[in-house]
Amino acid sequence: MSSDAHDVVVAGGGPVGAALALALQPLKVALVEPRQPQLRAQDVWDVRVYAISPGNRAFLEALGVWQRIDAARVQLVEAMVIYGDRPGSRLQLRADEAGLSDLACIVEGLAMQRALDAAIDELPAIIRYCPAQVANVDLAGAGATVTLDDGTEVGAQLVIGSDGRDSVVRRAAGLELRDADYGQLGVVAHFETTLPHRGVAFQWFREDGVLALLPLPGNRVSMVWSTSRDHAEQMLALDGPALAAKVGSASTGMLGGLRMLTAAAAFPLRYGRVPRLVAPRLALAGDAAHSVHPLAGQGLNLGFRDVRELATVLAARAPRQDCGDHALLRRYERARREDIATTGLSADALHTLFAARSGITAAVRNFGLGALDGMPVLKSLLIRHAIA
Ligand SMILES: Cc1cc2nc3c(=O)[nH]c(=O)nc-3n(C[C@H](O)[C@H](O)[C@H](O)COP(=O)(O)OP(=O)(O)OC[C@H]3O[C@@H](n4cnc5c(N)ncnc54)[C@H](O)[C@@H]3O)c2cc1C
Incomplete structure (x- = not known):
């Protein structure tokens, strides 16, 4: 000692x-x-x-760390698209609108x-x-x-x-x-997709939680579905094709058909x-x-x-x-x-906003997403905070 x-x-x-x-x-x-x-x-x-x-x-x-990561395992995120839970409520953030080449890089842990x-x-x-x-x-x-x-x-x-x-x-x-425990789990898995993601990170704010599909190199995506424990456990009990079909449908077929590449895992979510x-x-x-x-x-x-x-x-x-x-x-x-x-x-x-079930809150959040989408200055501010 x-x-x-x-x-x-x-x-x-x-x-x-x-x-x-x-x-x-x-x-x-x-x-x-x-x-x-x-x-x-x-x-x-x-x-x-x-x-x-x-x-x-x-x-x-x-x-001197980033250079050591195999570039073939890194994916640039050029845009983010966020969907609310009402038709037409959508916010798109594009790197080029803020004069940037990308918003983030996705890299495996x-x-x-x-x-x-x-x-x-x-x-x-x-x-x-x-x-x-x-x-x-x-x-x-x-x-x-x-x-x-x-x-x-x-x-x-x-x-x-x-x-x-x-x-x-x-x-x-x-x-x-x-x-504080959110009482939720983040369910993660990788999928291969039949349609290209074009460097877009997708997020769906749904009644049953938030589904994110992050782009990986090639036609692959990484899912994080933040959802209630019960729903997460139901998903973990599904076999690969059934989970892929569920995620494909929740993501409105945006990336075509999905095939599961890794076993699903789950993490407790806390603040x-x-x-x-x-x-x-x-x-x-x-x-x-x-x-x-x-x-x-x-x-x-x-x-x-x-x-x-x-x-x-x-x-x-x-x-x-x-x-x-x-x-x-x-x-x-x-x-x-x-x-x-x-x-x-x-x-x-x-x-909290997206977990709320009340009709008024749902209307406000969906209106908010759509309204923000038409405000380039605010969108640019959002991007500036996210890239620090
Ligand atoms: C579902 C999910 C998805 C996520 N996605 C993202 C994302 O997209 N982007 C993002 O930025 N973050 C994400 N995060 C958060 C991210 O995983 C963590 O913020 C990150 O791992 C924190 O790193 P850390 O080094 O502080 O802690 P950890 O990664 O937890 O590392 C702690 C280290 O301490 C060691 N350790 C533990 N106990 C001891 C001890 N007694 N003595 C010595 N060492 C000890 C452990 O072995 C470990 O290596 C996500 C988290 C979850 C749950």
């Missing part, structure tokens, strides 16, 4: 923690992660995909993780504790001490909790989580936020600090924006200033407050 061997211990090497370890260079970083680096074959399609904003793509490029892990492999300054997990964090001494599950103690000036939604670091630090992102010698980032409804595809984008801000704040500290300095960490907290609140609340408000 050492009491101050590292500048920073990053707990959790998922996409946010791995990007943090890279972005914090040249600090001395220890990265703790229970899962072995991803070794799965390239030709396996990962059912979890991320819509990465152009701002975060540029950040990953600057870290494993492809992203492999690229991050490979970039870390080339930096011997990042010390990996893997497979290992953080069992406890002690912030009472002159430095922070992290205890791993095998009893190893790792000392640092600062501990960053990027250990996901059930963060042990957050709990150990006594930081409150305000968490979680922490009133405090930091404590002396401790900061939270990514899903450890917030979880948002996936209908806006912003969960990981929010986490990468945490990483960008935290790395900027730490890089700008005074010479010899301690990385765990509370005043320094408060700067990170203040800078992130608005984006986290706005993104979480917007996704929550959209969910």
